[in-house]
Amino acid sequence: MTPEAADIMAKLRGKGVEYEATASTDDSTNVHEMENQVIGDVLGPERYGRVRCQGSFITPTRYFGPSSSQYMPSQSQSSQAEVNRLKQQIAQFKAEVAAKEAEREAAYQAFQNQFQELMAMLKKNPPS
Known part of the structure; x- marks a missing residue:
């Protein structure tokens, strides 16, 4: 020993x-x-x-x-239920973030398209 x-x-x-x-x-x-x-x-x-x-x-x-x-731990079932609830919340949050990211990307693409159109119009008709 x-x-x-x-x-x-x-x-x-x-x-x-x-x-x-x-x-x-x-x-x-x-x-x-x-x-x-x-x-x-x-x-x-x-x-x-x-x-x-x-x-x-x-x-x-x-x-x-x-x-x-x-x-x-003795509370393993309630702990597991809490873990599952938190996992569901995380999944929901990730889905919301992905949806907002898709919206942001769509708005950015719309802005880019408008900008490209404006640039094309300025090339055709330059300001005097």
């Missing part, structure tokens, strides 16, 4: 003792939640795309499998 790992283990044990003392006075404490809290306090917040305590290159898909939702 490396010195860094030994230090982390000592911190985990120390926090575990603190939380066990709290849990012994509070009957509503869940042991699994307590373990997660201890790990969170010592190792810091979760990082997207990583599986805690499984090494550097272990991703949620590799660890839980491609179809598993265990690594997703």
Whole structure:
């Protein structure tokens, strides 16, 4: 075990003792939640795309499998609905931008045509 790992283990044990003392006075404490809290306090917040305590290159898909939702937040369905809603808004915005761009291009072409006609008329009948 490396010195860094030994230090982390000592911190985990120390926090575990603190939380066990709290849990012994509070009957509503869940042991699994307590373990997660201890790990969170010592190792810091979760990082997207990583599986805690499984090494550097272990991703949620590799660890839980491609179809598993265990690594997703508890609000995954509402989060997915929000993502879908935002994607629809983006698609609508892109369509509106494309329509305005087409209008602008048509107006520019009309202006160009009028300008070319005016230039042709000036060549035929130069001002005196």
